[in-house]
Amino acid sequence: MTMNASKMMTSMACRLSFSEADQQVLQQHADWGMKIAPEMADVFYAYLGQDPEMSQILQASEGRVHRLRETFIQWFHEMFTGMDNWGDAYAERRWRIGLAHVRVGIFPEHVVPAMAIVVQNVGQKLQAEGQSDALQVALSKICMIDLAFIEQAYIEVSTAAVLQETGWTAGLFKRLIATGAGAM
Numbered sequence: 001m002t003m004n005a006s007k008m009m010t011s012m013a014c015r016l017s018f019s020e021a022d023q024q025v026l027q028q029h030a031d032w033g034m035k036i037a038p039e040m041a042d043v044f045y046a047y048l049g050q051d052p053e054m055s056q057i058l059q060a061s062e063g064r065v066h067r068l069r070e071t072f073i074q075w076f077h078e079m080f081t082g083m084d085n086w087g088d089a090y091a092e093r094r095w096r097i098g099l100a101h102v103r104v105g106i107f108p109e110h111v112v113p114a115m116a117i118v119v120q121n122v123g124q125k126l127q128a129e130g131q132s133d134a135l136q137v138a139l140s141k142i143c144m145i146d147l148a149f150i151e152q153a154y155i156e157v158s159t160a161a162v163l164q165e166t167g168w169t170a171g172l173f174k175r176l177i178a179t180g181a182g183a184m
């Protein structure tokens with residue numbers, strides 16, 4: 001089972017008007033992104049560590065926080081470089097990041113506030129360092145694209161698991177969800 005990550009990337013870029021100008025401003029500031037990434041990682045993991053549920057997930061295996069700090073820094077930098085100009089490789093990487101979170105039981109209720117912390121802190125940093133509004137806008141857009149990937153992975157994996165286990169069609173499952181929502 002795999003989501004069409006490239007198609008998802010294209011539609012997210014379109015829905016968020018993630019333009020060539022946004023991409024250029026990010027790439028022009030890739031070194032700045034790398035420079036502030038360790039500080040953003042510290043803020044991020046301090047935030048996760050304050051939450052009992054998320055802290056427990058982080059402590060579940062030895063060296064996890066250390067590994068995640070490195071992967072966070074790489075993730076943060078990739079938002080600026082776009083890897084392959086926010087193409088197939090970028091999309092595939094974001095899908096894989098989404099899957100990694102589904103595997104360890106991290107839900108939308110964890111990921112959305114965590115991304116809000118990134119946006120908020122990077123916004124403060126941009127302001128403190130006199131960076132442009134254009135960079136803030138571009139960064140907010142790419143953070144939302146990345147967030148959409150993590151959230152969508154959760155839906156894709158849950159749906160595929162139910163379909164595989166029950167033999168239901170996607171159409172039937174969709175109707176059951178709509179009926180279930182109607183009954184709540």
Ligand code: HEM
Nearest residue numbers: 048054057058071072075096097100104106110111114115
């Ligand atoms: C802004 C939201 C988040 C971003 C950008 C992010 C970033 C990442 C990245 C880049 C990876 C590595 C994925 C891979 O190995 O391919 C990862 C894995 C992981 N993240 Fe996050 N993360 C986010 C939210 C969270 C939250 C809320 C938690 C809650 C504790 C969390 C805990 C983890 C854990 C435990 C793994 C390791 C999975 C494993 O052991 O394979 N992350 N994250």
